[in-house]
Amino acid sequence: VNDRDFENxxxxxxxxxxxxxxSPDLAPHILARADNGWRLRHLxxxxxxxVGGAVTIGMVTTFASLDAVARALARLLAAxxxxxxxxxxxxxxxLTLAVGLRSRVV
Amino acid sequence: LTPSxxxxxGRVYASVGDxxxxxxxxxxxxxxxxxxxxxxxxxxxxxxxxxxxxxxxxNDVTQDALLDALRAIHTYRGEASFASWVSKIAxxxxxxxxxxxxxxxxxxxxxxxxxxxxxxxxxxEQHDLDGALATLSPIEQLCVSLCHGAGFSHGExxxxxxxxxGTAKSHVARALAKLRRHxLADTRSRQGERS
Numbered sequence: 422v423n424d425r426d427f428e429n430x431x432x433x434x435x436x437x438x439x440x441x442x443x444s445p446d447l448a449p450h451i452l453a454r455a456d457n458g459w460r461l462r463h464l465x466x467x468x469x470x471x472v473g474g475a476v477t478i479g480m481v482t483t484f485a486s487l488d489a490v491a492r493a494l495a496r497l498l499a500a501x502x503x504x505x506x507x508x509x510x511x512x513x514x515x516l517t518l519a520v521g522l523r524s525r526v527v
Numbered sequence: 528l529t530p531s532x533x534x535x536x537g538r539v540y541a542s543v544g545d546x547x548x549x550x551x552x553x554x555x556x557x558x559x560x561x562x563x564x565x566x567x568x569x570x571x572x573x574x575x576x577x578x579x580x581x582x583x584x585x586n587d588v589t590q591d592a593l594l595d596a597l598r599a600i601h602t603y604r605g606e607a608s609f610a611s612w613v614s615k616i617a618x619x620x621x622x623x624x625x626x627x628x629x630x631x632x633x634x635x636x637x638x639x640x641x642x643x644x645x646x647x648x649x650x651x652e653q654h655d656l657d658g659a660l661a662t663l664s665p666i667e668q669l670c671v672s673l674c675h676g677a678g679f680s681h682g683e684x685x686x687x688x689x690x691x692x693g694t695a696k697s698h699v700a701r702a703l704a705k706l707r708r709h710x711l712a713d714t715r716s717r718q719g720e721r722s
Contacts, residue, residue, distance in 0.1 A: 437656075438573045
């Protein structure tokens with residue numbers, strides 16, 4: 422038996438289930454875990470969206486304008502330890518664009 | 528190669544291909560997901576057991592790998608069977624466990640090659656791969672199963688176990704030599720019995 426034939430034989434044998442040990446039926450557990458994971462992910466997304474929405478509404482009503490919200494957020498992020506200038510600058514850029522677009526639209 | 532177990536998820540899915548089932552599962556068809564899981568479980572679990580996992584750990588790794596596969600079902604392209612695709616995921620998971628905790632290799636429980644399963648095919652029709660694997664050291668068993676069971680290259684084995692490439696190659700070569708001796712001796716003895 423040459424090497425290639427022997428490797429083919431091994432691949433064939435590995436593709437067979439165990440002879441002496443029946444496989445348990447794992448499908449109900451796996452499907453139940455998949456359902457729970459799906460529910461949890463949706464709960465987390467829904468929760469994050471609710472909190473995010475509430476915070477945005479609260480800030481807009483408190484600071485009256487997007488420009489003020491941008492400045493307040495930038496100050497808040499800059500005050501947090503470990504937050505570098507890059508995310509603050511990116512946020513400011515996005516909010517400035519948003520303010521600019523809003524002023525164009527209005 | 529081996530007959531699929533009888534489907535619990537409706538006769539209509541028994542004749543449907545893996546790729547089509549994956550498409551149905553992606554659209555939220557729970558029965559299609561169940562059929563895919565049922566098809567893949569015996570082969571995936573067998574590979575993990577052959578890599579050296581204890582039965583309970585093999586069940587855990589198989590479950591986790593199948594869950595990963597269902598979550599990433601949109602990336603399945605049907606180039607290999609669903610069972611082969613999940614086997615690779617399971618092999619990566621088990622190799623990661625072995626890498627982080629060497630106890631798994633030390634606690635490896637040999638396959639029960641003596642017990643008789645009445646549902647198993649006639650032993651005369653199969654080579655005794657599991658008996659041959661039981662003669663290898665745990666690391667040889669792991670490396671040869673990754674190479675010839677999960678289809679990993681030597682480089683992938685070295686990466687997944689974080690061992691030097693040369694060491695991975697030596698383990699596979701030594702394991703192959705031992706398996707060859709064992710399996711071919713087994714074949715010759717069966718041919719002798721027949722004549």
